[in-house]
Amino acid sequence: MIEPRAPAPPGSRPSWGGSGGPATPSSSGTSSSSGTSPSSGTSPSSATGAPARLPVRPGTGRFLVLAGVFVCAACGLVYELELVALASYLIGDSVTQASVVLSVMVFAMGLGSLAAKRLRRFAAAGFGAVEAVLALVGGSSAMVLYAVFAWTGGWGGLWVDGPRFLLVAFSLVIGVLIGAEVPLLMELIQRVRRQDAGGAVADLFAADYVGALVGGLAFPFVLLPFLGQLTGALLTGTVNAVVGAALVIGLFRRDMSRRARWMLLTANAVVLALLATATLLADDFERAARHAVYGQDVRVAVRTDVQEVVLTGDSDGRPLDLFLDGRLRVSADDERHYHEALVHPAMSGTRARVLVLGGGDGLAVREVLRHPDVRRVDVVELDPGLTRLARHDPGLSALNEHAYGDSRVHAAAADAFRRLRTTPTGTYDVVISDLPDPGITAGTKLYSQEFYGLLRRVLAPGGRLAVHAGSVSAHPRTFWTVDATLRAAGLRTVPYRVVARDAGHAPGPDRTTAATGHAPRDWGFLLAARRLPGLRLDPAAPPPHTLTTGSLTRDARAAARARTAGLPPSTLVHPRY
Incomplete structure (x- = not known):
């Protein structure tokens, strides 16, 4: 505590202390309030350590200052x-x-x-x-x-x-x-x-x-x-x-x-x-900023509890585009190429019970339903708002061929990790993982060794898992880390890729933004099972529009030549993406 100076002699000007100490009392024992300096914006009583001249009692003043601290701290954390x-x-x-x-x-x-x-x-x-x-x-x-x-x-x-x-x-x-x-x-x-x-x-x-x-x-x-x-x-x-x-x-x-x-x-x-x-x-x-990002034909823009969902096009001859949090997720021009490559190789075999993780847009489900022997499809999508849009929006529901209207489809709004922990062993013949890119932090746990261990448990004997793992050419380290993680979970893998027809406007969960327009030149996938799966299409099933067994084989060879060896798996406590 700074000690007060000695009282000034009668008739002299009070001294305020060269270092900004407390006010020096006058001979009457009270602090002088004269000497206000307009140029400094403060009066002598506001010098460092001097008591303030409050319009309220000190106790009330102290409470008001602390209340101000409370509000300002709340505002600061909001920023x-x-x-x-x-x-x-x-x-x-x-x-x-x-x-x-x-x-x-x-x-x-x-x-x-x-x-x-x-x-x-x-x-x-x-x-x-x-x-x-x-x-x-x-x-x-x-x-x-x-x-x-x-x-x-x-x-x-x-x-x-x-x-x-x-x-x-x-x-x-x-x-x-x-x-x-x-x-x-x-x-x-x-x-x-x-x-x-x-x-x-x-x-x-x-x-x-x-x-x-x-x-x-x-x-x-x-x-x-x-x-x-x-x-x-x-x-x-x-x-x-x-x-x-x-x-x-x-x-x-x-x-x-x-x-x-x-x-x-x-x-x-x-x-x-x-x-x-x-x-x-x-x-x-x-609205103006949204048009600057997505173009002038924004048709639907909603903020769900999970993300921002924007639909553009589907009018005046413009193709439908779906953006999730600013990333192009679906383009009607090329989405079939992506979804057929994701779904159909995994559907070669027993496929009565199918689980689709993500895929709230219903497009992966559309491809699953092309196989008439499928008895049940469970869709686990975190965002129920996206699922509702896929059911009721005329453009998106037409694109997914009204997949959610099929009685075999059962959609649940849930976290995929939590859902799998309560799923009985051997429940599904096929699992389709149509999830956000692993480089997006919110989805990193869904590309971990622990998550793939849960998927291995819910697969029936002979069951198959298809995983979108990012672009082989644009993000090779991410792609091959997913491969290493699947193998660490006890699954055998076959990598393959398909080249996007329009590399500047390619949909999918990769890190593609509406503002930049950057898109992967290809999509990388991994087909996994307990035993090494065969990469082929079922000749007894309706043929896809964009794939053949021969093209898949060539794409698998191209992906294998780009392999990055020696990468460690990603885990919950040590994510590698």
Whole structure:
């Protein structure tokens, strides 16, 4: 604790301490309040360590500061989660994006805390300015990131490899501003009522951590499902600006000059006006950005509990395209080539009971149902919204030939891993794994040795498993890691591939985005069983449109020549993709 200086001689000007110490009492025993410096934006009582002149009792003032800490902490965590969610959606690989955002933010918070030391003398005005800038930057971050993604086509070439520049820039700026909050708030709470440093830190961080908990829970359960990413971020910025300005101007206005108060009010009014305008335009902005990403013929755009589903085309002669979270999943021009290659080699043999993992669009099911001796098809799709769309959308249901209307088809909305753990041994003759690309983190566990061990258990004797494993040419290491993982689970494999007819517009679960248009030149598959399966088509079954046994044999030889040997399998605790 800093000791007060000796009283000044009568008639002399009070000294405020060259290092920003507490106010020196006058001969009457009270602190002088004269000497306000308009140019500095602070009055003498706002110097470091001086007690604040509050319009309320110290106890009430302390409560209000802690309440402000609570709200600001909640807003700060929402900004962090918003960046992680948007980056995972637009870029993919959620583990990498979360690591980049959080590590950069934590580093930047340290920088912000150091920088805030220079603002402690003007703690009230400094905190108000920090909150205004944070509200504007954090609230608009989602809209700016999405705009750059939509209108520049895959981030406009701002980077080639490594961390995404714009994402890192927002993480750095927001982290610096969040880090600057704590030292300034510590200074303000001590001016309300001075206490030992340990107690002040405990109170401040308790409010901060509880606020972070509320913000962390509000983002996935309230903001994201009810408001969406753009409006949720803008509303958070609005709350941040209002609370920051109210705390400073309402509680510490006597510690700021008139000029500082008006500057802060003006800045916050501008920030709120910008955020309010962006909120009013959010729906129009989102439609325009969606058209920039997917083209002008967007027919259906829905946000389910799992992902964004967009249907384009299927009118005026345009082919139907299905995008899931911005990735081209189905193109009517070439989807049959992909789905026939995935399904028909596995259907050569006993096929009474079939399990389709993923494939909520119904297109793999369509190929399964071409075999009349199939008695039951179970579809396990995580997203019931996609399944409903495949049932009822005229274009998509026509493309899957109304597969869900067949009485043999039974769809369940469930996690595939959890479903397999409760499935009896030897239940299925054929399993078709039509799942997202293994490089997308959410699907990595569905390409693990443990998952394939469960699939091996549910296969009947002589049963076969078909797995889409990514592009052999574009992602060879991923493809052959899937092969190594299947073999580690006790299955024998036959790799094969088919070349996409339109390499610039190829559908499938590979990492293909609407904005970039990058697509694999081929699709890679693995046919697996307990004994080495034969790669052939059943001559007694209806022949597919695009495949022959001869073409499959040639494609299998081409895939085998590209083999990458010696890769370890992927497991739940050590994913390799």
